[in-house]
Amino acid sequence: LLLASFANPKFYNDVLSRKMTFVVGWGTIHSDQCDISCWRIGNQLFGFFMIPYMPFLGEVFGANRFLPRLLTAISQKSVLIFLTASITACSTISAYDQTAYQQAVNTKVDALVLMDKAVEPYVNHRNDIAAFQTELQKAYEYERGRPLSKITLAQWDILRDPNRDLLGGFLKEWKQEGKLMPVYVERKKDQIGAAFDQIIQLESGKIKTAGG
């Protein structure tokens, strides 16, 4: 209510609605429904915008001498809110996700353990391979459900593709050949381990949010 207290009574509701849109991240601005949550203003920055007002809020309620200054400041700050809102942009890539990171690490470990068995006949490890492929699919589907994960998904696609020469290709080769040479398996483990590291390093390099 304080946010619109200086407004012309005729426009009070319009001003209040507009300002509350910036406070909560969505609402009505001049009759238009707006969702500005992707601008990273609203709930996340509400506390930040309120910080300068905090020392005054208590005073305002106890002494009216601060009221004119506070209201002027609010008026100026509302201009700032518009200015900053106009220069903000949505994220271009998903933020760090602990589950995605953990899944990539776990899948890497399980992949390398499974690859060790490729020196033995494929048919002896059908169940292990099926269980691993389910785990791999779960990690992929988790990533697919995240917003702005196009780049990480492209990495998983290369890694899983049976027509390429990383994990997908290795499993296909194992199936076709029956079993593989020990030195080859070791070399492939290094290569596929490094491929998993690209996914893991990208995830750990993403922006860490408070919730992440």
Add this chain to the structure above:
Amino acid sequence: MATLSNDIKDKIAQQAATLAQTLFGKFINEAVQDGKDFLQRTENDISTWLQDLNEGEITQKNFESLVRGEKDLAEMQALKQAGLAQAAIDTFINGFIQIVISVAVKAIGF
């Protein structure tokens, strides 16, 4: 509509430049080092695989798969750098917004 003074704009530009220098300078150095490490690793690997092939530890088909796998790995690394660049841009934008707010709020007198 109120506008920001030149003094405020200068302060914002100065702090944004420092932020960009720190953030993107670090990113570029890391990306260059990552690329160098990759080339070095590939060079060593190919040399090892050739030796394995000569000693009959791997087949010609295995060797070819390892070389093609290196190409796939290079693609994954390029994607990682693209993703890290996007994350750096997002970090810069967030930092820039905080600079604008902080400088402008200070200028008002709080």
